[in-house]
Amino acid sequence: xxxxxxxxxxxxxxxxxxxxxxxxxALTLQDDLTERISRTSARGVLIDITxxxxxxxxxxxxxxxxxxxxxxxxxxxxxxxxQPAVAITLVELGLYLPGVSTALDVERGMKLxxxxxxx
Amino acid sequence: MAALQDGTLDAIKNQQSKLLGDWIGxxxxxxxxxxxxxxxxxxxTAEFLRLILDGIRNDSGNNIAAPGWADTRRFxxxxxxxxxxxxxxxxxxxYFIFALKGPLFTVLQDYYRDQPASLAEQLLSVSxxxxxxxxxxxxxxxxTREAVIKRQQEELLELSTPVVKLWDGVLALPMIGTLDSQxxxxxxxxxxxxxxxxxxxxxxxxxxxxxxVDTLVAQHLLKTVTAIRLMGADCIISGVRPQIAQTxxxxxxxxxxxxxxxxxxxxxxxxxTRLGISLxxx
Numbered sequence: 001x002x003x004x005x006x007x008x009x010x011x012x013x014x015x016x017x018x019x020x021x022x023x024x025x026a027l028t029l030q031d032d033l034t035e036r037i038s039r040t041s042a043r044g045v046l047i048d049i050t051x052x053x054x055x056x057x058x059x060x061x062x063x064x065x066x067x068x069x070x071x072x073x074x075x076x077x078x079x080x081x082x083q084p085a086v087a088i089t090l091v092e093l094g095l096y097l098p099g100v101s102t103a104l105d106v107e108r109g110m111k112l113x114x115x116x117x118x119x
Numbered sequence: 120m121a122a123l124q125d126g127t128l129d130a131i132k133n134q135q136s137k138l139l140g141d142w143i144g145x146x147x148x149x150x151x152x153x154x155x156x157x158x159x160x161x162x163x164t165a166e167f168l169r170l171i172l173d174g175i176r177n178d179s180g181n182n183i184a185a186p187g188w189a190d191t192r193r194f195x196x197x198x199x200x201x202x203x204x205x206x207x208x209x210x211x212x213x214y215f216i217f218a219l220k221g222p223l224f225t226v227l228q229d230y231y232r233d234q235p236a237s238l239a240e241q242l243l244s245v246s247x248x249x250x251x252x253x254x255x256x257x258x259x260x261x262x263t264r265e266a267v268i269k270r271q272q273e274e275l276l277e278l279s280t281p282v283v284k285l286w287d288g289v290l291a292l293p294m295i296g297t298l299d300s301q302x303x304x305x306x307x308x309x310x311x312x313x314x315x316x317x318x319x320x321x322x323x324x325x326x327x328x329x330x331x332v333d334t335l336v337a338q339h340l341l342k343t344v345t346a347i348r349l350m351g352a353d354c355i356i357s358g359v360r361p362q363i364a365q366t367x368x369x370x371x372x373x374x375x376x377x378x379x380x381x382x383x384x385x386x387x388x389x390x391x392t393r394l395g396i397s398l399x400x401x
Binding site for chain 1: 307308311312314315318320342345346347348349350351352
């Protein structure tokens with residue numbers, strides 16, 4: 001079965017979505033990520049969706065869910081690299097993702113995570 | 120449908136100068152020649168009459184789509200094009216042809232004085248022909264006007280969404296004019312694209328040039344700001360004029376999630392502070 005790799009970088013986990021997301025893949029990612037957070041006691045999660053150019057309401061909600069999940073498990077989540085088309089789609093779908101932190105690219109996202117965790 | 124007889128042709132030809140005079144008189148009385156040069160009007164009327172005569176002589180019939188009327192059609196298209204661009208309304212443009220009816224009918228009445236049957240037949244025929252030409256003129260006029268309007272709309276859309284770079288990492292979008300759904304979509308797309316291209320962290324939307332902010336405009340602004348936030352950049356709204364601030368509060372709009380500043384310079388100051396840049400006099 002196809003899986004999205006979760007890389008460990010120090011205290012943080014890095015998830016790079018490079019394929020088209022479908023529902024089952026999203027659910028698997030949710031399971032894998034929570035499991036990894038608890039196993040590695042990571043302090044932050046960085047989700048890179050630069051390559052994602054299509055979303056639907058399910059994937060949008062999944063992003064929101066993952067962020068809430070990691071927050072409960074005491075890991076900050078930062079979403080980076082969202083494409084304009086994706087941002088517009090999410091807004092038109094009414095998914096404003098109020099609880100999710102965002103950054104323009106991975107570098108800035110890492111900086112933001114470090115700031116958040118140090119606080 | 121009755122064809123036009125040779126008699127009609129003769130009648131028109133014999134009375135040509137009187138016909139032209141009366142025609143131009145009618146046009147002037149109606150204001151359909153306003154701002155046009157006298158010699159232009161004379162030339163246009165004479166040309167049209169000549170084309171009509173040619174058409175009748177060539178036995179082109181009453182169907183103006185026939186090849187015999189091609190020159191006439193082309194002439195009228197040119198005429199209504201120029202009228203549309205000069206800002207004449209559809210009535211004035213069509214009246215160029217309708218004004219010919221009166222004088223022409225008088226001429227025919229004179230000519231067929233003794234043959235009432237022929238007179239009625241010829242009048243109907245001429246009337247139908249002129250009506251079709253008038254319709255053709257209006258149709259062309261309409262098309263030209265639509266093309267003009269479409270072009271202006273496109274120009275307006277392009278003109279009104281310039282994204283400018285104020286500083287390294289700071290983009291600004293001065294908005295001018297009313298913000299409707301279509302425009303806000305264009306604005307959103309171009310601004311988001313520029314954010315990706317330049318990697319800017321802060322975008323300033325300046326609404327000094329937006330005349331009113333109602334619930335719809337506020338919603339568009341909120342959507343744009345949210346999309347910018349989702350991409351990982353920050354947005355500042357600047358140029359909130361006193362009246363606009365009052366409208367927003369009176370309408371009870373919730374702009375809680377937005378950072379607003381009174382003018383662009385304050386917004387730039389805030390942006391620079393956030394980027395950790397400080398300016399000092401040398």
